Structure formats: C-alpha cells, structure tokens
Amino acid sequence: MTPAETAARAWGGRVLRLLRDRENHVFEMALPSGARAALRLHRAGYQSPAAIRSELWWCAGLAAAGCPVPAALPALDGRLLVPLPDGRHASAIAWIEGEALGEAALPFARPLAEVLDLYHALGALLARVHRTTDALVLPAGFTRPRWDLAGLVGDNPLWGRFWEHPAASPEQRAVLIRARDALRERLAGDQGLIHADVLWENVLVNGRSVSLIDFDDAGFGFRLYDLGTALVQTWAHPEQPQLRAALMAGYGTTDGAMVEAFTLARTLASVGWTMPRLAPDDPIHASHLARAMSCARAVLG
Numbered sequence: 056m057t058p059a060e061t062a063a064r065a066w067g068g069r070v071l072r073l074l075r076d077r078e079n080h081v082f083e084m085a086l087p088s089g090a091r092a093a094l095r096l097h098r099a100g101y102q103s104p105a106a107i108r109s110e111l112w113w114c115a116g117l118a119a120a121g122c123p124v125p126a127a128l129p130a131l132d133g134r135l136l137v138p139l140p141d142g143r144h145a146s147a148i149a150w151i152e153g154e155a156l157g158e159a160a161l162p163f164a165r166p167l168a169e170v171l172d173l174y175h176a177l178g179a180l181l182a183r184v185h186r187t188t189d190a191l192v193l194p195a196g197f198t199r200p201r202w203d204l205a206g207l208v209g210d211n212p213l214w215g216r217f218w219e220h221p222a223a224s225p226e227q228r229a230v231l232i233r234a235r236d237a238l239r240e241r242l243a244g245d246q247g248l249i250h251a252d253v254l255w256e257n258v259l260v261n262g263r264s265v266s267l268i269d270f271d272d273a274g275f276g277f278r279l280y281d282l283g284t285a286l287v288q289t290w291a292h293p294e295q296p297q298l299r300a301a302l303m304a305g306y307g308t309t310d311g312a313m314v315e316a317f318t319l320a321r322t323l324a325s326v327g328w329t330m331p332r333l334a335p336d337d338p339i340h341a342s343h344l345a346r347a348m349s350c351a352r353a354v355l356g
Contacts, residue, residue: 178305
C-alpha cells in the first residue's frame with residue numbers, strides 16, 4: 056500500500072490521481088459520500104505540525120465566513136492532521152471546482168479583456184481574505200512563517216540567501232545584493248496573515264469568479280506582497296501594466312510603486328527557492344535569475 060493509500064484510509068477515501076508534486080504531494084481523493092477532496096501529504100521538515108494545523112484553522116475560518124477557499128475536512132476519528140508511518144503528515148481539504156488561471160511560461164488562453172476581469176476579481180478576493188482575517192481571533196499556539204523584512208530580505212530569508220545562488224555571475228550577484236539592500240529601505244505597509252503564493256496554479260477560475268487554494272506558504276507578512284506574488288509570473292508580459300492596474304483596482308490600492316517593489320521581492324525569493332529544490336542544470340535557475348535582473352533594473356532604475 057502506498058503512503059497516499061494509507062493516508063486516504065484515515066478519511067475512508069480512495070486515491071484517484073496525483074495532482075501536484077511540489078512541497079507536498081497532493082492527490083484527488085474520492086470520499087465515501089461520493090464527494091471529492093484534495094489529500095495532501097505534507098513534506099517532512101517543511102512546515103511543523105503546529106504550523107499546518109494553524110493553516111487549516113485559518114482556511115476553515117475563511118471558508119466559514121464565505122471566502123472561496125478550501126476548508127479542512129476531519130478524518131474519520133475527527134483529526135485534521137494525521138501522522139503517517141513514514142514521518143509525514145496528511146490532511147484533506149474540500150474540493151474546489153475550477154481551472155487554473157494560467158500555466159507558467161505560457162501565454163494566457165483567454166482573451167485579454169476576460170483576463171483583466173479575472174485579475175480585478177482576484178484583487179477583490181485578496182482584499183476580502185485580508186479583511187476577513189482581521190476579524191478572526193487567532194487561537195493560542197497559532198504559528199506560521201513570517202514574510203516580513205527579515206523573511207524577505209533579511210540576512211537569512213525564508214527561502215534562502217538568494218544573492219549567494221551558485222549559478223549567478225558576479226554581475227548578477229551584485230544586482231541581487233543591490234536589490235536586497237534597496238528593498239530593506241523601501242518595503243513598508245500593512246501586515247497580517249497573507250497567502251504569500253498567489254501564482255496562477257493557486258488561483259482557480261470558475262466562470263467569472265475566482266477561488267484561492269494552496270495556503271502551504273501562508274504566513275504573517277506585508278499585505279501587498281500578495282499582489283506582488285500575483286504579478287511575478289507576468290513580469291515579462293506586454294500586458295503587465297494593465298494586469299497590475301486591474302489587480303490593484305480590485306484590491307483597492309493606488310500604491311503602484313510599492314506593488315512593484317513587492318513583485319521584485321518575490322522575484323528575489325524565487326531565486327532563493329530554486330537553490331535547494333532543483334537540479335544544478337535545471338533551466339529554471341537561469342530563467343529566475345534573468346527575471347530578477349530585469350525586475351531589479353526596472354524597479355530600482
């Protein structure tokens with residue numbers, strides 16, 4: 056029996072297919088009721104059990120308030136987080152219908168006018184998530200990572216010391232350090248719980264509405280960082296200014312300079328993310344470095 060099959064038994068479920076293999080293994084699971092769910096096998100050592108329980112509690116609170124995010128589903132014995140024999144933990148969340156907003160490195164499949172409407176809706180959803188979160192009273196022991204100055208551009212950022220990327224040239228390292236130091240002075244604004252990973256694959260589209268999934272990297276941080284992460288994959292798109300304007304209008308902010316600064320912050324964090332996760336010859340190293348160079352030069356001048 057595979058680890059996924061073992062985990063599914065805790066919910067009386069049956070594994071249908073693998074959906075994602077990144078930080079976590081995520082499977083589509085059929086429940087005894089006939090409903091579908093997303094079964095997650097959490098990578099050992101990435102988030103602590105306490106942090107995962109905190110994520111599940113937050114999503115449950117958002118879902119209960121009507122936000123289109125996946126609510127946690129208790130196992131047959133009532134637990135939200137189930138330990139597995141291999142040292143990992145499993146959780147299950149409600150299935151949300153929809154297709155991803157886009158696919159990395161590919162142009163949008165939808166007409167631009169439709170995409171702009173969806174970015175406006177995404178901005179409004181992020182504002183709603185932030186407002187709803189502010190009305191919640193976090194339970195004792197609630198813990199999540201921090202996407203604050205230290206977590207983004209401190210001496211030991213959450214996703215690694217991006218300026219030490221082994222594939223970076225001396226010139227690229229100099230730009231990364233310059234960007235890091237500039238953002239230490241620039242980044243500011245309201246902070247609270249944020250999703251922190253608003254990539255296309257984490258935004259599901261159903262008609263003209265959007266839902267938000269995969270809160271695995273959620274934590275405490277700058278609220279506008281959520282907008283920066285939502286714009287990082289379109290950095291090189293000619294429609295980027297229009298997408299940024301639609302997202303900001305939906306969210307209700309006019310601080311374009313700060314949104315661009317947080318987009319730069321995410322390009323830097325993504326460079327750090329690649330270091331321990333990808334093979335040295337993976338082309339994503341070069342593409343993420345190139346994106347960070349382009350963004351840094353545009354944002355910093």
